[in-house]
Amino acid sequence: MRNLDPVNYTSADIHARDVKSIFSTTWQLIGPASRLEKRGDYIAVEIAGQKVFVVRAKDGLRAFRNVCRHRGARLLAEGTGRCSTIRCPYHQWVWGEDGSLLNVPWWGDDPDFEKSDWELDKVSFDIWRGLLFVAIAPSSSLETQLGGLIKEIADEPVESYTWMQEERLVFDANWKIYTDNFVEGYHIPGIHPAFHQAIEFDRFETVALDQMVRMTAPPREGLFYRGKWMWMWPNWTLSLFKGGMNTSRINPIDHRRTELIYNFYFEDTSAGMEAARQKTIADNLQVVREDFEVCLETQKNYESGGYRAGPLSPRHEQGVAYFQQKLMAALEV
Known part of the structure; x- marks a missing residue:
């Protein structure tokens, strides 16, 4: 067998295919679940440029895209931390730990606006032997991938x-x-x-x-x-x-x-x-x-x-x- 053609390592277009076909559909190791022990603890990471976070809520873990539903800003800086609510630093929209939109300050009169339409986008997560994985759009179960x-x-x-x-x-x-x-x-x-x-x-x-x-x-x-x-x-x-x-x-x-x-x-x-x-x-x-x-x-x-x-x-x-x-x-x- 021969090595892959070098274009597979140098092409931005092929890299975009990698992101779409591989990194968006597979389970990605985030780290130890033990880092999310207390309510409000979170881990925010990038997966081939795609931002996600996992947070310890009252009823267990939740995982979301780290993307504001308003104008697409990053909600939480990459790394670990603790928060009671999720506040966008750009225009101060606030979501709860369950991903529901709680507050939209200074919005103005808009009778068609419904907070329930703008919940955070969920991503999948799973834990195997203490290791935390997330998947944006999984094509298989974590067990199958392992x-x-x-x-x-x-x-x-x-x-x-x-x-x-x-x-x-x-x-x-x-x-x-x-x-x-x-x-x-x-x-x-x-x-x-x-x-x-x-x-x-x-x-x-x-x-x-x-x-x-x-x-x-x-x-x-x-x-x-x-x-x-x-x-x-x-x-x-x-x-x-x-x-x-x-x-x-x-x-x-x-x-x-x-x-x-x-x-x-x-x-x-x-x-x-x-x-x-x-x-x-x-x-x-x-x-x-x-x-x-x-x-x-x-x-x-x-x-x-x-x-x-x-x-x-x-x-x-x-x-x-x-x-x-x-x-x-x-x-x-």
């Missing part, structure tokens, strides 16, 4: 890990270039020399499964990873380390920029282990950042017209082939 992951980590005590920290990293390359890179270990000797020395690379294995790619390698003494890394369709990852795990969401900013949203979870949350936790986070992020330069330079070569699609390794790039097949199938729908 596929083989459900069985793959059935014995992992993920609910016992406590969320501790979120980190965001931004770089100038298409989200598919980064994903191609994540789902193969072929680049490890060249890009991650310290990581290469810390695993038995000759026994590195990549397997494409139902809706996911699993990569494994026996770790040598001293490696913080446990030797198992997973990517799930279409754009999130889960990696295991001693005493915890991390997740990431690969989120396109546009067709040339991507952000990674990493969340770190630990079994031991004691103050005495803070230094060890911070070292684990730093070591994880160091490996991630080592990938950025090759992704940036690959993006430049794809844009230059100097690259023609090359072959994919049957041993090491099975994950790349699987991701690209899923990608093309999604865009044909």
Whole structure:
């Protein structure tokens, strides 16, 4: 099999198709549901440019587009916070936690105006093993999308890990270039020399499964990873380390920029282990950042017209082939 034609990574039109056919129809990992413990707690995020938020209401969670129904302003700034009502900063329209329009100040006399016509647009949400997902217009259930992951980590005590920290990293390359890179270990000797020395690379294995790619390698003494890394369709990852795990969401900013949203979870949350936790986070992020330069330079070569699609390794790039097949199938729908 050959790599995708570079136009798939450089075209703004194809990126718009990605947003419509993939990011608008799939379940997107937002983070731990535990961050929404008290009434009024919210998380506001972007999904490939589309703004949504989830809020803890009196009767449970609610999820909406983060878009004012009046003139389209952003209601809540990206991130986390707490609110009793949802007030648009532009013209001060106010919605309740259930999405109903409560107040329209200084509107004037308009007998045809009905507040009930202007509720916030809802989006779907679901929770799986403590992880919160949202979907703007889901084409399947969350369980169907998770596929083989459900069985793959059935014995992992993920609910016992406590969320501790979120980190965001931004770089100038298409989200598919980064994903191609994540789902193969072929680049490890060249890009991650310290990581290469810390695993038995000759026994590195990549397997494409139902809706996911699993990569494994026996770790040598001293490696913080446990030797198992997973990517799930279409754009999130889960990696295991001693005493915890991390997740990431690969989120396109546009067709040339991507952000990674990493969340770190630990079994031991004691103050005495803070230094060890911070070292684990730093070591994880160091490996991630080592990938950025090759992704940036690959993006430049794809844009230059100097690259023609090359072959994919049957041993090491099975994950790349699987991701690209899923990608093309999604865009044909």
